[in-house]
Amino acid sequence: MALTLWRDARLVTLAGDTGWGLIEHGALLADGDTIAWAGPEAELPAGLAPEAEHRLGGALVTPGLIDGHTHLVYGGDRAREFELRLQGASYEDIARAGGGIRSTVAATRAADEPALFAAALPRARALAADGVTTLEIKSGYGLELEAEARCLRVARRLGAETGLTVRTSFLGLHALPPEHEGRADDYVTAAIGWLPALHAQGLVDAVDAFCETIAFTPAQVERFFAAARTLGLPVKLHAEQLSDQGGAALAARHGALSCDHLEWLSPAGVRAMAAAGSVAMLLPGAFYCLRETKLPPLAALREAGVPVALATDHNPGTSPILSPTLVMNQACTLFRMTPEEALRGFTVNAARALGLAERGRLVAGQRADLAVWDLGHPAELAYWIGRAPCRGTVLGGIAR
Numbered sequence: 001m002a003l004t005l006w007r008d009a010r011l012v013t014l015a016g017d018t019g020w021g022l023i024e025h026g027a028l029l030a031d032g033d034t035i036a037w038a039g040p041e042a043e044l045p046a047g048l049a050p051e052a053e054h055r056l057g058g059a060l061v062t063p064g065l066i067d068g069h070t071h072l073v074y075g076g077d078r079a080r081e082f083e084l085r086l087q088g089a090s091y092e093d094i095a096r097a098g099g100g101i102r103s104t105v106a107a108t109r110a111a112d113e114p115a116l117f118a119a120a121l122p123r124a125r126a127l128a129a130d131g132v133t134t135l136e137i138k139s140g141y142g143l144e145l146e147a148e149a150r151c152l153r154v155a156r157r158l159g160a161e162t163g164l165t166v167r168t169s170f171l172g173l174h175a176l177p178p179e180h181e182g183r184a185d186d187y188v189t190a191a192i193g194w195l196p197a198l199h200a201q202g203l204v205d206a207v208d209a210f211c212e213t214i215a216f217t218p219a220q221v222e223r224f225f226a227a228a229r230t231l232g233l234p235v236k237l238h239a240e241q242l243s244d245q246g247g248a249a250l251a252a253r254h255g256a257l258s259c260d261h262l263e264w265l266s267p268a269g270v271r272a273m274a275a276a277g278s279v280a281m282l283l284p285g286a287f288y289c290l291r292e293t294k295l296p297p298l299a300a301l302r303e304a305g306v307p308v309a310l311a312t313d314h315n316p317g318t319s320p321i322l323s324p325t326l327v328m329n330q331a332c333t334l335f336r337m338t339p340e341e342a343l344r345g346f347t348v349n350a351a352r353a354l355g356l357a358e359r360g361r362l363v364a365g366q367r368a369d370l371a372v373w374d375l376g377h378p379a380e381l382a383y384w385i386g387r388a389p390c391r392g393t394v395l396g397g398i399a400r
């Protein structure tokens with residue numbers, strides 16, 4: 001395999017369970033797409049003959065960022081809804097009136113695959129320009145078999161086009177599509193019926209649902225998850241965003257990779273997640289855009305040892321954000337996370353939320369996904385707003 005060496009770097013390894021794991025005057029060696037060695041440059045193993053060598057001039061290097069919750073593929077936008085919410089309409093009222101997610105479903109169904117791809121590609125590139133190397137993309141704006149498949153195919157193509165690692169989630173239970181009005185249980189049965197075909201086409205890495213008064217009940221989510229697990233697919237859930245539905249405990253019973261949002265998470269939900277090993281995926285972008293006031297129970301999650309991940313939750317309705325560093329700032333400012341927790345939330349804990357064990361830290365054996373920053377200290381990742389400090393990324397040992 002080809003050896004590539006990066007030197008004169010300040011490595012933020014996140015090697016231990018706490019601390020930045022900062023190595024000043026560091027060097028990192030990749031063997032193909034895998035980190036072979038990372039440490040102080042003075043201790044570089046002798047006799048190396050790297051095929052390529054990059055001097056970074058003291059730049060900060062972190063693990064490539066992992067955005068573990070996005071709705072990147074959709075038609076249209078929701079700027080008009082933004083105006084309505086500013087005039088006092090609530091997200092729930094708009095949803096109940098047939099807008100919200102349903103309006104994006106209409107625009108997504110009307111868009112063909114090239115149009116969806118053309119719209120999503122700059123979004124993926126914007127995330128990559130802010131340090132992202134791995135990306136989760138959900139469906140959930142098609143809500144009929146062919147439209148869901150179309151969105152998931154676009155997600156796969158985005159990975160192929162950009163070199164980013166893309167993990168897909170079939171968000172079949174996102175909202176009730178209008179043609180099923182009044183027949184939610186029938187819609188759930190239909191979505192369960194699409195699962196084998198989507199899975200057989202290699203389009204689904206995990207299954208997701210929205211458990212909420214404006215979306216699906218715990219009983220409906222339970223049926224959907226049971227079907228997913230029969231196919232061996234992991235589950236995750238939009239849980240406790242606007243009310244406490246007991247969704248996190250339900251998802252934990254199914255061994256959920258993550259429970260996401262969690263503003264209304266109860267102590268019982270925290271305990272269930274801790275016992276199941278589910279990651280808490282906090283989404284401060286949606287909290288900010290919806291001007292929520294109820295904070296997720298961060299202290300209880302810390303106390304219970306639940307890993308906390310962060311994501312942009314990029315979507316046209318509640319989080320039209322394409323900057324993980326902005327989300328780190330929001331997590332610190334709004335949720336009182338520490339900058340180190342924020343970086344762990346976008347790296348090692350996000351990797352766990354996607355079931356990807358081999359990334360998120362700069363240590364030997366991990367995938368050589370790196371982000372290079374024009375910053376002096378890692379706390380600055382969460383500090384600057386609008387600075388665009390990412391100099392570039394490395395995807396599986398290859399500089400982008």
Ligand SMILES: N=CN[C@@H](CCC(=O)O)C(=O)O
Nearest residue numbers: 101210238286313315317318
């Ligand atoms: N909460 C549900 N789903 C999305 C929002 C989707 C939308 O409003 O279009 C989220 O994760 O925030």
Ligand SMILES: [Zn+2]
Nearest residue numbers: 069071238313
């Ligand atoms: Zn979401």
